[in-house]
Amino acid sequence: MIRLTIANHDLLERIETVAADWFTRARLLTGQNERAGAHVTATPIWSEVRAVLARLQRGKCAYCERKLGSSGDEVTIDHFRPKGKIAAWKGRAADVGGASRTGYFLLAYDPRNYLAACRRCNNKWKGSRFPTARSRRLDTAEADLLAEELPYLVSPADPEDIDPERLIGWDGPMPIPADPAGRDRALVTIDVLGLAHEDLVKERQLVLRNVWLAHQNAQGEKPDVLAKAMLDDWCSPASAHSACARRFRELCDENPAAARRHVEVAMQSASV
Ligand SMILES: [Zn+2]
Known part of the structure; x- marks a missing residue:
C-alpha cells in the first residue's frame, strides 16, 4: 500500500483548481443524502477529482501499488468507507460493524474519503466491505468519531492511522504482518484487498x-x-x-x- 500525506487545505485547493465550484455542489449533495438518511444522489462528481488524486499518489493504486492504467485497469475513485450499502465480511476477525443498507452516506462527497484505485482493488476485491472491530458510526463525518469504529483496513491517507509499511511487512513477494501488535489489522487488510493473490x-x-x-x-x-x-x-x-x-x-x-x-x-x- 502507499502512504498519501497531504494536508487537508492543500487537497482542497488542488480540487478547487480543477473544479472551482466542486465543494458547493458537494455540500448540496451531502445535504440531500443527510435529509434522506442514505446515499440517494446519483451524481458521481468524485470522478472530477480522479486526476488530482492519481497525481498525488504518483500514478499508483493506493492499495496494490500497481501503476494506474497498467494491465488495462481504468482509474477509479474508491470510497474508503463505502458510501452506499456495506457487505458483511466473514474472516479471521469479527466484523462487529456488519452489513448496512445505508453505508457512510455523509462521506460520499468528502475527498478525505477518496483514494485513486485500480478496478481490481476497488471492484473485484474491496467492493463494499469495510470490517470494523466496533460499531459503525454512520451518523458522522468527524474523523475523531469515525476512528472509534476501529476499522481493520489501514488507511493510506489518514495521518492519524499507522503507516501501512509499519503494519504490512514482506516475506519476499508475500505480504505479512510487520508487527505482532497489528497482526489482525494486517491480515484482514491483506485478505480484503487480495494482496497475497x-x-x-x-x-x-x-x-x-x-x-x-x-x-x-x-x-x-x-x-x-x-x-x-x-x-x-x-x-x-x-x-x-x-x-x-x-x-x-x-x-x-x-x-x-x-x-x-x-x-x-x-x-x-x-x-x-
Ligand atoms: Zn489496485
Whole structure:
C-alpha cells in the first residue's frame, strides 16, 4: 500500500483548481443524502477529482501499488468507507460493524474519503466491505468519531492511522504482518484487498529479480553507478510495488542468501 500525506487545505485547493465550484455542489449533495438518511444522489462528481488524486499518489493504486492504467485497469475513485450499502465480511476477525443498507452516506462527497484505485482493488476485491472491530458510526463525518469504529483496513491517507509499511511487512513477494501488535489489522487488510493473490505476487517477483540484479551490480570494488541509480528507482515511492522492493533491498543487505532464495523461487515460478 502507499502512504498519501497531504494536508487537508492543500487537497482542497488542488480540487478547487480543477473544479472551482466542486465543494458547493458537494455540500448540496451531502445535504440531500443527510435529509434522506442514505446515499440517494446519483451524481458521481468524485470522478472530477480522479486526476488530482492519481497525481498525488504518483500514478499508483493506493492499495496494490500497481501503476494506474497498467494491465488495462481504468482509474477509479474508491470510497474508503463505502458510501452506499456495506457487505458483511466473514474472516479471521469479527466484523462487529456488519452489513448496512445505508453505508457512510455523509462521506460520499468528502475527498478525505477518496483514494485513486485500480478496478481490481476497488471492484473485484474491496467492493463494499469495510470490517470494523466496533460499531459503525454512520451518523458522522468527524474523523475523531469515525476512528472509534476501529476499522481493520489501514488507511493510506489518514495521518492519524499507522503507516501501512509499519503494519504490512514482506516475506519476499508475500505480504505479512510487520508487527505482532497489528497482526489482525494486517491480515484482514491483506485478505480484503487480495494482496497475497497470485496476480500481484508474480508482478512483485519480477520486481525482486530486478532489485536483486541491480543490488548485485551496485556492490563490490567497482560498483556500477547506473545499477545504484536503478536500485534507487525500483525502491522509489513512484515505482510499482516499491514497499516490497524497499524491504527486499534491506534483505539483500542483511541476508543475501535468503534474498537469493526468493529470486530462485521467482525464476522457477516464471518458467512454469
Ligand atoms: Zn489496485
